[in-house]
Structure formats: C-alpha cells, structure tokens
Amino acid sequence: MVEKGPLKISAKELASGLVSAKDIEVLIGRIAMEEEWELLGPTPFPHISTLRSWDHMLLSRYKPFYAPFCDYCCLCTYGKCDLSKGRLGACGINMKAQTARIVLIACCIGASTHLAHARHMVDHLIEKFGEDYPINLGQEIAIEMPHARLITGIKPKTLGDLAYLLNYCEKEVTQCLSASHTGQEGNYLDFESKALHVSMIDHLAMEIADVAQIVTFNFPKGDPNAPLTWVGLGVLDLSKPVVICIGHNVSAGIEVIDYLEKSGLGGPGETVEVAGLCCTAHDIVRYRDQAKIIGPISDQLRIIRSGAADVIMTDEQCIRTNVVYEAQRVKTPVVAVSDKASYGLPDVSELPVEKIVEMLVSGSVPGVFLPDLEKAGAVTAITAIRMAPIRQKFKIIPDPSQIQAQASGCTFCGTCRRNCPIDLPIDQAVFNAKKGDFELLSMLHDLCLGCARCEQVCPRKIPALSLIEAAFQHKIKTEKYRIRVGRGPILDTEIREVGSPIVLGEIPGVVAYVGCANFPNGAKEVGIMAREFARRGYIVTLSGCSAMVASYVRNEEGKTIYEEFPGTFDRGGVVNVGSCVANAHITGAAIKIANIFAKRPLRANYEEIADYILNRVGAVGVAWGAYSQKAASIATGCNRLGIPVIVGPQGSKYRRMYLGRAEDKESFTVYDARTGERVWIGPAPEHLIIALETMEECMVWTAKLCIRPNDTTKGRMIKLTHYVDLYKRIYGKLPPDLHHFVRTEADIPITFKEEIMRYLKEVGWEPWEKPSIDPTLLKRLIRAQA
Amino acid sequence: MAMTVKPWQWGNVPGHEMATPVKGDVVAKLVKAAKRPLLIVGGASLKEKLGGKLLIDFAAELAKAGIPTVATAHVYKALKDRGVEPAAIMTVADVTNRLQDPNWSVDGKGPHDLVIYMGVSYQLQSQMLSTLKHFATHLRTLSLDRYFHPNATYSMPNLKEDEWEQALNNVIALLKS
Structure with a gap:
C-alpha cells in the first residue's frame, strides 16, 4: 500500500462552466491507491453476488444434497411451520431453501467468529505495536497473504492494512447474514451461493488473524523445522x-x-x-x-x-x-x-x-x-x-477406589447411552463398574467426546464422565506425545519445489486433516490416516484439534508422526500449520501453487484461481471430527476454491453435502482451453463435500478425491496406484469405477496392470479420444477465442 | 392402538410425524410385500453383535434371500466372505442421493419401492432417512436396526437384543419361504 485509508476530498461549493454543486464529498477508495504490483483482476473486493455465476457452475455439478435435522422452521413468530413432505412455510419457504438457509446461518456464524477474532487481534496489536507495524513473513515468503491478494486485490503491508481489509469482511458477512432474514432469499441455490461467499470471507479473516499474530508475536514464519x-x-x-x-x-x-x-x-x-x-x-x-x-x-x-x-x-x-x-x-x-x-x-x-x-x-x-x-x-x-x-490440586474425579460406590445406583436404564452423541455403551460400562469391572469404563476414555450429556440425563445423578476418567487415571501419566509447533504459512520456495509434481500428479496429493474433536470412533483414527498418507508420499497438513490428536498414534519405534516425518511441505512431509485460523495457509498454499508455479494472475482473480485448483491441484480436506459452525464455513470456503472436503459421519448433521453424480457425464464436461471443445474429464473430483461412515472408507475416498483432470499419465498412474492399492486392501477387489479414471493404458499402475486390463476389457473400456486437455469451466479462458 | 415410541436418541425428534413402529411378523410381511426392495448395509454391521453373531451375518442372509443390496462403508469384503455379491458398493450418501430420483435403481430393473437401512450408524442413518422422508416421497423406508428411527416410514421400536434377533430371523425365514 502507498497511502493510508481512503482519500476524502470535500468541497462546500463547486462551480464550473459545466457543473454547479454544493456540499460535495468525494471518496477515492483504497483500491485506487494500491501500487500496481500486478494488473488488477476482474473481481476486486467481490460483493455478495459478484461470484454468483462461479457458484452456480459448481452447484450445477455438485448439487446440494440436503438432510434436514428438523421438520420445522422456528425462526419467526408465524412458526413453527411444518416444512416436511413438500409443505411450504407461512413465508412461502420450502424445505430445501430452509435447509440451505440454516447452512448459510451456520457459515455466517463460523465466518463472523473468525472475523471477530481477527478484529480483536488486529485492534489489540495495533494498540500494542502501531498501525504501521510491517507484515513481514521473512525472505522466503513474498506472497504474504494469498487470500487477501486473490480476493481483494490488495497487497497488505502493515497492520493498518489488515484493519482496512477487515472492514470489507465485516460488510460482506453482514450482507450474507441479512439474506437469511424471513422474506429475503428464497432459492436454495442462491442461499448456497451466499454460504460460499461468506465462507470465502472466512478464509480471508483467518488469514488476517494468523498473519497478524505471526508477525507481531514472532511465531514461526513457515519454518519446516519448528520445534x-x-x-x-x-x-x-x-x-x-x-x-x-x-x-x-x-x-x-x-x-x-x-x-x-x-x-x-x-x-x-x-x-x-x-x-x-x-x-x-x-x-x-x-x-x-x-x-x-x-x-x-x-x-x-x-x-x-x-x-x-x-x-x-x-x-x-x-x-x-x-x-x-x-x-x-x-x-x-x-x-x-x-x-x-x-x-x-x-x-x-x-x-x-x-x-x-x-x-x-x-x-x-x-x-x-x-x-x-x-x-x-x-x-x-x-x-x-x-x-x-x-x-492443592483439589479435584472431583474420584479415586479408583470410589468408582464402584459411585456407580452403585446404576439401574442400566440406558438413558446415558441414548443421549450420547456417538451412542457409546456408557450404560454397560457404568453397570459393569457397579459390579467391580472397570475395563469398559476405562476403554471409553479414548472414544468419549467429553460432553457429559450422559451426566445431565442420568436419573440417578451418576457422574459417568468423571467415572470414565477415574478408571483411566492409572494411564494418564503416559498420555504425553511429541507434536511439532505450528509453523504457519507454506514457503514460496517450497511451492516452487512441489508445484510441478503436485499439479502433474507426481506427488499424489495434499491431504489436510483439520478441525474439531467430534470423532465417531476415537481420536486415534486421525493419526492412523495421517500416517498412512504420509508414508504413501502425500503431503499431509494438519491444524487445530486434529493436529493435536494425530500425534496420539505412535509407530513401531514409538515415534509420533511429527517425529517420524519431516515438517516440510513436500512429499511425505507432515506439516502442522497451527491453530484454526492457520487453516488459511493450507488453502493459501493451493492459491500459491496456481500463482507461483503456474503463473496464473493472482490479483482479484478468484474464479480463475479456483478453476485452476479444482482442475489441477490434488488437495482434499478431511474434517473427521468437525462439530462447529466454524468448521462448516472453513469447509464451504474450501469448496468455493475448488477443494473437496470429507467430514466424518457426525458431519451429516451439517445437513448439506455437495455431491456429484459420476454417471452424469454432462456435469463432468469442461472446456478444453486450447480449442474451446467440450470434453468429458471423468468424475474428478467426484464430490465437493461428503460425509463418510468409517475410517477405511475415508482413506479410499481421500486417495480418490486427489485425482484431477489435469494429471499427467505418470501422475495419474501414481494416484491410481494408491487408490487401487487402498481399495484392494479394504474391499478385496478393484474399484468398480476405475474405467472413469483410466484415460489411456499409460495411466494404468504397473503393479496392477494385468488385472486392470482384464477388468477394463470386461467393462468395454476404450482409450479416451482426448486424454490430455487444458481443462476449465470458464468460457473466457478459452484461448481459441482470443 | 399404535405403539408410542421415543426416538432412540432422545434429542432426535424431527417433528410431529414420526415412523410407524413395527415389530414381529409385520416387519417380515412388509419386506415380503415389497416389489422392489433395496437393502443398504452400513459399517456398524461389522461391530453390532446379536445372538452370538454379527449384524452383517443377518444382512448377508437377507441379501441371499434376493434383496438387491448396496454395501456402504467398508462392508463389501465381509459380505463377499459370506457369499454375497452386492449390487453396488457406494457411500451411504451416494446411494441416498440417487434414491431421490424416482427413476433410479441400483440394478437398472426399475425403481425401488422400499428402502431398508441396516447397520448404518444411528446419527448418519437418521440423516439419510430424513433426506428420503422429505425429498423422496415416492419411497417407503424401513430401518431394521434395533433402535427407533423417527425419520423412517417404518422402524423397529427400541428392542432388546433377543427381540431384535427374533425379528430379523422372522424376516429372513419369511423371505426364504
């Protein structure tokens, strides 16, 4: 930035040969004062409907799938309105639109939470360090804030610039939230577009919050060897x-x-x-x-x-x-x-x-x-x-000797289990404890979400959560694991190294384990999955609660993943970016790949970059224990940027997924940017957000969702090797959709070649006519037109 | 007089219209009467035990009785080991998504009229049943799990293990008769 704040020019009276006016006030916006670091793209500071056509393009392939939580709308005084089975509410809303509206509200809550966090952080830091405090992430990070540059067109240089960007974010969140008022938006696709918009803003807000704290508190600045x-x-x-x-x-x-x-x-x-x-x-x-x-x-x-x-x-x-x-x-x-x-x-x-x-x-x-x-x-x-x-460390978790007495009132009524978010057999465990057997109680420690709903409903007031902890106390001291400190952003130099192998598919993918701890089957599943993909040479990134619990699984030598694998953003690296707001660096890395490696213009050029990521960057997010509205907006922000997300079974309670249908060939048809021809690309990626049932299923889908239309034959072969290998291990056979992903014989993994060729023959597969294209959803990127 | 049943998960009260609780021979007759049933078997079937067996054993018997079956999660291998080749391997979201389409069927032999869920974890299954309740009104749904699912058209009430086992055995016996 070269100037601070919008320039305001006022004049009491202006008179010329052409114009006569009084009380004029002219505001020259910040964008006009931005130095020309790159040609300004088409969508600086996009408003609520600026990127609507991009959203509708995504949603025509990845159609919203709704699973309402409740038959009613309870938001206004006409309600409760029963919207089940096609009924309309008093305002005219139907169930699809209402469910999309709830999703929008959730995303607004999530985005506003990060945004308010960022606002507090930036205001506090400006007070402490001054608004001219520089945004400097070190020699190896020139693109300091890829979201800011991409979305707004601004290259922030100071804390003051961050405060200015927050004004924009706050305005957009307000606009989006207002659309959820009764009698405003009524179409489910447009509700979704607004959810996508506010979730994009969420990633910008997260980036602002994290960069502000990194530069002022001197957090690691992308250090792969963070302690x-x-x-x-x-x-x-x-x-x-x-x-x-x-x-x-x-x-x-x-x-x-x-x-x-x-x-x-x-x-x-x-x-x-x-x-x-x-x-x-x-x-x-x-x-x-x-x-x-x-x-x-x-x-x-x-x-x-x-x-x-x-x-x-x-x-x-x-x-x-x-x-x-x-x-x-x-x-x-x-x-x-x-x-x-x-x-x-x-x-x-x-x-x-x-x-x-x-x-x-x-x-x-x-x-x-x-x-x-x-x-x-x-x-x-x-x-x-x-x-x-x-x-004196006064506690209320009972000593193990008191467990049996405290469990003695249990009648095995099952009320605790029927209120457990993941249906744990708490009733059985407490009943066993009453008889002196604490084994099941102790085992529940690793699975329990710690919410204590079981205690709230127990008619005998048995403190089940405390009993679970008491039964586990003898192991507490062993609960110590090594974790790498959150390193923050990915270095531009790392992006230069891995941009090509990621886009060409030779690094099979970037898998991000993110989000909360509402795990369906214990925290350790995240560690198992993260290790599996790191060993396979994927780049594994982590943040938030998932980054913590991924360390709970040790390898054969007793090492956690952070000890076993390097912290570099490279093949087989395990990268803890940090807290929730550091998620912006994971999506930011995808943006940087498009810009640094592929030289796509970054400045205010959202659609093109998202189109690039969707078609070329094999990244997938896994929020296996997502619970919060913040996780909803983080995931939806990934989706707008073209990054698919898997949530655990509990994630179905977000009420909405974006699902493709592989058999709908038209929806997976894109432009070849070289010729303008419409070309089928196979279902890659097949979904934008999906809830899955089990860890095993999640691993297979993680590998599959990293496949991209632009993979080279070598890259596709590597990605298919992992997909087929995992599928065979878990299902005992070849994937039944393999013919959707094998474009020519050269794509076929060498280790499974004969078996796959037999399968392809059975299903009547023919090599694709146009296996190599330059895929895009955006007509304006067709070069033949130019 | 109809049974009054609370949803298994107390908080899972979607609205005033909830599933019709069914047990005993009624369940078997419902399945038997369906012209184009579809059985969806989920990952919890590999963990749920009853009568000294796993739920997947009962699912396999139903599949063998001729109900087209979709294996979700990672249950395919277990079904195969029990002599069942499912009509499809899909995620539970994928199959539920397609079932909203009144013309879709897993085997191309015409639309289904009864969709049976079995062994899909409670919360996830509840959400899938909600989708079909609202957006696939051409379908009837049935949960063969032990716990009452209010979003289904028909659901077992909350059963004791032996009652559940008996109910499943009844269905299997009637289909095989």
Missing part, C-alpha cells in the same frame, strides 16, 4: 502452579507468559506451568515452545475436573459455556478476557491487580471479567502462584 513440544493429558508438572488457557485467541495467554518473564519468574514451565486447550494451546506454543498443549476441546471437562488448573483463563470460542460452574467445583478461579464470552462475571477492569487477585484468591467471586489483557496476564499469573498451595 517439537508436548501434547497430552499427562504433560503437566503438577508440583507447580498451573495456568490453563482455553479458547482460540492467544493474546491474553501471551500476556501471562510476558508477565512471568518480566517478573523474573522464568518462561513457561520454570516456576509456573502455562498450558492450553483447543487452538489457543497451539498458539501459546508458537510463542514459547516450553508451554504445553493439553489437548483438544474434548479434554476440557476432564482437565478441569482433574483439578490441575490453579487458574483458568478463557478467551473465545469452543469454551464450555458452564466453565465457571465446573471450575468452581474444583476451586479454580476463572479469568475471562473476551467480551464475547464473559459468563456473567463482574467486570474488574477498573480495579488494581492486587485487589482482583485478592478477590479471586479469597473466593469472594468465582471469576472475573477482565478484558484489559495486560492486567489479565498479571492477575492470572499471580493468582495461580497464590492459589496453588491453597487448592
């Missing part, structure tokens, strides 16, 4: 005072560390343990790798009830909303710093640190709301030190 740290329920040294930060916005957690260091108390772990839960944990260790990651969102109640924390500091997102009550049960004071999550606590901003500490230590309040982050850091650190000897 290893610890994750797990057993990582804490309980002989020390312990601060546990919960949430996603690390600004406050950093103040705790800064206070400790400035006060001569040393870094995290020296005199005070500083640890985190959920994404704020990722970011704490990006700041100081001596801090610790306890685990994903599902570990919150476990760790609170274990009494480990002498103070809990909450920031924002993914915090248990009854955190104050649960903390009170173990005499842990809470310091809430976010105005988005203040829990009814008294605002103590105006009080001196000593007074606030006194309130917390005396127990006169269960916690405080303290949005002054610097003060919150001091209060939290001092309170932890003073509370530790008082609390």
Whole structure:
C-alpha cells in the first residue's frame, strides 16, 4: 500500500462552466491507491453476488444434497411451520431453501467468529505495536497473504492494512447474514451461493488473524523445522502452579507468559506451568515452545475436573459455556478476557491487580471479567502462584477406589447411552463398574467426546464422565506425545519445489486433516490416516484439534508422526500449520501453487484461481471430527476454491453435502482451453463435500478425491496406484469405477496392470479420444477465442 | 392402538410425524410385500453383535434371500466372505442421493419401492432417512436396526437384543419361504 485509508476530498461549493454543486464529498477508495504490483483482476473486493455465476457452475455439478435435522422452521413468530413432505412455510419457504438457509446461518456464524477474532487481534496489536507495524513473513515468503491478494486485490503491508481489509469482511458477512432474514432469499441455490461467499470471507479473516499474530508475536514464519513440544493429558508438572488457557485467541495467554518473564519468574514451565486447550494451546506454543498443549476441546471437562488448573483463563470460542460452574467445583478461579464470552462475571477492569487477585484468591467471586489483557496476564499469573498451595490440586474425579460406590445406583436404564452423541455403551460400562469391572469404563476414555450429556440425563445423578476418567487415571501419566509447533504459512520456495509434481500428479496429493474433536470412533483414527498418507508420499497438513490428536498414534519405534516425518511441505512431509485460523495457509498454499508455479494472475482473480485448483491441484480436506459452525464455513470456503472436503459421519448433521453424480457425464464436461471443445474429464473430483461412515472408507475416498483432470499419465498412474492399492486392501477387489479414471493404458499402475486390463476389457473400456486437455469451466479462458 | 415410541436418541425428534413402529411378523410381511426392495448395509454391521453373531451375518442372509443390496462403508469384503455379491458398493450418501430420483435403481430393473437401512450408524442413518422422508416421497423406508428411527416410514421400536434377533430371523425365514 502507498497511502493510508481512503482519500476524502470535500468541497462546500463547486462551480464550473459545466457543473454547479454544493456540499460535495468525494471518496477515492483504497483500491485506487494500491501500487500496481500486478494488473488488477476482474473481481476486486467481490460483493455478495459478484461470484454468483462461479457458484452456480459448481452447484450445477455438485448439487446440494440436503438432510434436514428438523421438520420445522422456528425462526419467526408465524412458526413453527411444518416444512416436511413438500409443505411450504407461512413465508412461502420450502424445505430445501430452509435447509440451505440454516447452512448459510451456520457459515455466517463460523465466518463472523473468525472475523471477530481477527478484529480483536488486529485492534489489540495495533494498540500494542502501531498501525504501521510491517507484515513481514521473512525472505522466503513474498506472497504474504494469498487470500487477501486473490480476493481483494490488495497487497497488505502493515497492520493498518489488515484493519482496512477487515472492514470489507465485516460488510460482506453482514450482507450474507441479512439474506437469511424471513422474506429475503428464497432459492436454495442462491442461499448456497451466499454460504460460499461468506465462507470465502472466512478464509480471508483467518488469514488476517494468523498473519497478524505471526508477525507481531514472532511465531514461526513457515519454518519446516519448528520445534517439537508436548501434547497430552499427562504433560503437566503438577508440583507447580498451573495456568490453563482455553479458547482460540492467544493474546491474553501471551500476556501471562510476558508477565512471568518480566517478573523474573522464568518462561513457561520454570516456576509456573502455562498450558492450553483447543487452538489457543497451539498458539501459546508458537510463542514459547516450553508451554504445553493439553489437548483438544474434548479434554476440557476432564482437565478441569482433574483439578490441575490453579487458574483458568478463557478467551473465545469452543469454551464450555458452564466453565465457571465446573471450575468452581474444583476451586479454580476463572479469568475471562473476551467480551464475547464473559459468563456473567463482574467486570474488574477498573480495579488494581492486587485487589482482583485478592478477590479471586479469597473466593469472594468465582471469576472475573477482565478484558484489559495486560492486567489479565498479571492477575492470572499471580493468582495461580497464590492459589496453588491453597487448592492443592483439589479435584472431583474420584479415586479408583470410589468408582464402584459411585456407580452403585446404576439401574442400566440406558438413558446415558441414548443421549450420547456417538451412542457409546456408557450404560454397560457404568453397570459393569457397579459390579467391580472397570475395563469398559476405562476403554471409553479414548472414544468419549467429553460432553457429559450422559451426566445431565442420568436419573440417578451418576457422574459417568468423571467415572470414565477415574478408571483411566492409572494411564494418564503416559498420555504425553511429541507434536511439532505450528509453523504457519507454506514457503514460496517450497511451492516452487512441489508445484510441478503436485499439479502433474507426481506427488499424489495434499491431504489436510483439520478441525474439531467430534470423532465417531476415537481420536486415534486421525493419526492412523495421517500416517498412512504420509508414508504413501502425500503431503499431509494438519491444524487445530486434529493436529493435536494425530500425534496420539505412535509407530513401531514409538515415534509420533511429527517425529517420524519431516515438517516440510513436500512429499511425505507432515506439516502442522497451527491453530484454526492457520487453516488459511493450507488453502493459501493451493492459491500459491496456481500463482507461483503456474503463473496464473493472482490479483482479484478468484474464479480463475479456483478453476485452476479444482482442475489441477490434488488437495482434499478431511474434517473427521468437525462439530462447529466454524468448521462448516472453513469447509464451504474450501469448496468455493475448488477443494473437496470429507467430514466424518457426525458431519451429516451439517445437513448439506455437495455431491456429484459420476454417471452424469454432462456435469463432468469442461472446456478444453486450447480449442474451446467440450470434453468429458471423468468424475474428478467426484464430490465437493461428503460425509463418510468409517475410517477405511475415508482413506479410499481421500486417495480418490486427489485425482484431477489435469494429471499427467505418470501422475495419474501414481494416484491410481494408491487408490487401487487402498481399495484392494479394504474391499478385496478393484474399484468398480476405475474405467472413469483410466484415460489411456499409460495411466494404468504397473503393479496392477494385468488385472486392470482384464477388468477394463470386461467393462468395454476404450482409450479416451482426448486424454490430455487444458481443462476449465470458464468460457473466457478459452484461448481459441482470443 | 399404535405403539408410542421415543426416538432412540432422545434429542432426535424431527417433528410431529414420526415412523410407524413395527415389530414381529409385520416387519417380515412388509419386506415380503415389497416389489422392489433395496437393502443398504452400513459399517456398524461389522461391530453390532446379536445372538452370538454379527449384524452383517443377518444382512448377508437377507441379501441371499434376493434383496438387491448396496454395501456402504467398508462392508463389501465381509459380505463377499459370506457369499454375497452386492449390487453396488457406494457411500451411504451416494446411494441416498440417487434414491431421490424416482427413476433410479441400483440394478437398472426399475425403481425401488422400499428402502431398508441396516447397520448404518444411528446419527448418519437418521440423516439419510430424513433426506428420503422429505425429498423422496415416492419411497417407503424401513430401518431394521434395533433402535427407533423417527425419520423412517417404518422402524423397529427400541428392542432388546433377543427381540431384535427374533425379528430379523422372522424376516429372513419369511423371505426364504
């Protein structure tokens, strides 16, 4: 940027030979002042319908598939309106549009959450470092913010520029959310287009949030050798005072560390343990790798009830909303710093640190709301030190000797199981415990989501979650795993190395394990899948809770994936980008491939880049435990950019998938950009978002969804080798859709050649007439026209 | 008087119209009466145990009785090991998606009239049944799982293991008779 802010020119009166006017105000927008770093593309700062035609193109191939959660619309005072079986609501809406509307609302919630996070972060950092603080990600990252450049056409240079970009994001989210009001949008495809739009904005907001914190807090700047740290329920040294930060916005957690260091108390772990839960944990260790990651969102109640924390500091997102009550049960004071999550606590901003500490230590309040982050850091650190000897790590998880007595009231009524999100046999486990057998109870630890719905409904008030934890206590100390600190963005130099093999298919794909911990069958499945694909030479990227739990599976030598594989964005690399907002770097890498490797213009050129990614970049996201609205918008943002996503079975509760139909050849027909001819490309990728049932099925589909129309014969052969190999291992036969992906004999994996040739003969396969094309959905990219 | 049954998952109350609970011979007669049934077998069939067997064993018997079968998740191998060659291997979303099309059938022999889910995990199955309830009104659906599925046209009520086993054996016996 060369100038700050839009230029405003005002004139009380203007008179010339042609014009006479009063009270004129002319605003020359920011875009006009942007230096000409690249020719401006067609869609700078796209509005709600600017990219509608792209969306409709995607949605004509990947048609929305709806699975409503509820038969009613309950959003206005005419309701509840029964929309089942084709009925219309009082406003005229039908079930498809209503379900799409709910999806849009979810995506708006998700995007606005990251956006509000980014806004808080940027405003806080501007206050701390000034608006001219430079965006500098080091020598090896010239394209510092690919989403910003792609979507807005702006090349941000300072924190002030980020604040300006947030204005745009906020406007777009408002526009999209307004479309969900009763009596606004009524067509399901246009609801979906708006969901895609707001989810694209989500990726920009995530990028802003993460880049702002990377540059100011000096987090790793794409370092493939970012240090290893610890994750797990057993990582804490309980002989020390312990601060546990919960949430996603690390600004406050950093103040705790800064206070400790400035006060001569040393870094995290020296005199005070500083640890985190959920994404704020990722970011704490990006700041100081001596801090610790306890685990994903599902570990919150476990760790609170274990009494480990002498103070809990909450920031924002993914915090248990009854955190104050649960903390009170173990005499842990809470310091809430976010105005988005203040829990009814008294605002103590105006009080001196000593007074606030006194309130917390005396127990006169269960916690405080303290949005002054610097003060919150001091209060939290001092309170932890003073509370530790008082609390003595007071816990409410019973000793193993008490399990049987606490389970004795169980009548095996099954109510707990019938309220468990994943139908775990809690009833059987507690009933067995009543008889002195704790084995099933202990086994449930690895599967349980930690939500405690079972306890809420138990007619005998049995604390089932606490009993599960009690039965597992003897193993807690072994719950320590090595994880690489989130490295942030992918280096431009790495993109130059891997751009060609990814686009040509010789690196079989980029698989991103992202998102939350609502796993259908325990966290370890993520680790198993990640290792499988890293060993196969895919580039494995991870973020958020999935990045944490992927370390829970050790190899034959006892190593986690972060110890077994390098942290480079290259064949067989395992790349932890960091917290939730660092997801933008994964999609950003796909954008960079299109720009750096393929030289596609980046600036405000969304459709072309998304078209390139859809047709050429074999990337797939796997959100196996997705639960949140944020995960909905992250996934939908991937989809607009042409990246398919797999969610676990619980993801079906998002109510919408985008599914292709392989047999619908017309929908998988594209332009050959060289000639303008319409050419069938095979169903690649077949879906944009799909919920799958089992880990085994997920692995097969992960390999399949990495196939792209543009693969070279060598690349297609490599991708098919993995698809066929996994399919044969899991199903015991060749994939029945192989003829959709073999274009010529040269595509056939050598190791299965005879078998595949026999199969292709059986199904009457013929080599494709035009196996090699330059695929595009965009008519304007046909070069023959030019 | 009709049975009143709560959905297995307490929170899974979609609306005032819920599945007709069926058990005993009625289930068998429903399946027997269908002209073009389709059986969809999911991944939970490899874990669910009843009567000393796995649910997949019962699914295989139904398939052998002549119901065209779709193997979802990774159940194909287990069906094959039990002597069943399913009509298709598909994801449960893919088959459910196609069933919204009134002209679609898994084997090209004409549209289905009864879709039977078996061994698809509860929450996922509930969502698939919801899709068909709303957008495939030409179809009737039946869950042969142990737990009451309100989004189906017909569902077993929440059964004890022996009742469930008996119900499945009845269906198999009637189809084979």
